[in-house]
Amino acid sequence: MKSKKAPYFFVAPALILLIMFSIVPIFIALFISFTDMSLAGLADYSRIEFLGLENYSRIVADPTFLKAIYNTIFYVILGVPLVVLFSMGIAILINMGNGKFFSFMRLVFYSPSITNIVAVAIVWSFLFNPSDSIGLFNRMLGTIGIGPIGWLQDVAVSKISLIILAVWRGLGINMLIFSAALQNIPRTMYEASELDGASRWQQIRFITIPQLKFSTFFVIVTTLIGWLQFFEEPFVMTEGGPLNSTLSVSLFIYRNGFQLNNFGYAAAGSLILFVIIILATIVQLKIQRKQDENQA
Structure with a gap:
């Protein structure tokens, strides 16, 4: 009997933390999304009004939210393939070599993943500076006759700029995953x-x-999943601008919840994002299962 209970004893702490900080907050957010919860409502629950599906009907017709969804899809379509391809390619190239140099390169590519986003934002702000006398990228482009680009100020370029930064930061962890898998190939x-x-x-x-x-x-x-929750780069670098061209769904939720004090509306957005993530994961699982069946 003790041997049967032992696995549950070891798993229990993780399950308790999962329930407390993941499962329970989801249900709380679901309840809040049907209300007009605000800071006043947190102080006095009697001031909370039940709205039903009003938050959802408003948010799906909100042009700002639709813009955030479009931006997030744009980030995912470009960012995910680039991260996967570059991290796999770097892992394969490093795995081909031997010696301290290649171990050092593994550290070089991994270090951006553990670097503080604020420190990264300061450095990349100089790199993206629109002035060709300060911004390194524009100075390099100027040497080949290309005029200065407003990396974070131009509506057409700002999303690409954030993708470049996010891909650079996201290579390290995935490179280590591929590197570990390469070691297991006979x-x-x-x-x-x-x-x-x-x-x-x-x-x-x-x-x-x-x-x-x-x-x-x-x-x-x-x-x-990480790119669907794209938040840190637009929050720190552009705050969603210019003209909401870099606004992501996560930043939209943060803005409405913690800046505009509209928790119910933000909770509705978070539940929609949650459903999108679940559906995207299910699609990936089905695609993988179908590929395994075809190979079998």
Whole structure:
């Protein structure tokens, strides 16, 4: 009997934390989304009014929220593939080499992931400075005859600028995941392919990439979830501007909840984002399952 209870004893702390800080807040947010909760309502519950589906009907017709959804989809469509491809490519290249230099490069690519976003924002603000006398990017473009670009001031370019920054920050962790997976690929597979006359590119295409299938799936799902919650970069660098061109759904929720004091409206947005994340994850799981069935 004790042996049967032991697993539950070890799992219990994680389950308790999950319920307290993940499951319960979801239900609280669901309840708040049907009300006009504000700071006044937190001080006096009698001032909270039940609105039903009014918050949802308003938010789906809110042009600012629709703009935030469009921006978030744009971030996901461009950012997720870039992070997956670059992190996989860097991991494969580093894995090919031996020595301290390649170990150092692994540290170099990982360090942005653990660097404070405020410190990163200060450095990249100088890089993105629109003046070609201060901004490094514009100075480099000026040497080839391209005029200064308003990286964070131009509506057409601002989203691309944030994607560049976010991809740079997101490479490190995913590179380590791919690096760990590469260590588990049997060396005998490469040796056999060398005897058959396979080139290095053929080894990567037909051995390395297929063997990284499960790691790739994990990276895609986690990266997709992270980019759907894209928040830190637009919050610190642009605050959603210019003209809401970099506003994400998470930043929209933060703005309405903590700046405009409209918790019910923000909770409705958070529940919609939650549903989008769940649906996106389910789609990825079904695609992966279908690919496994086809290969079987």
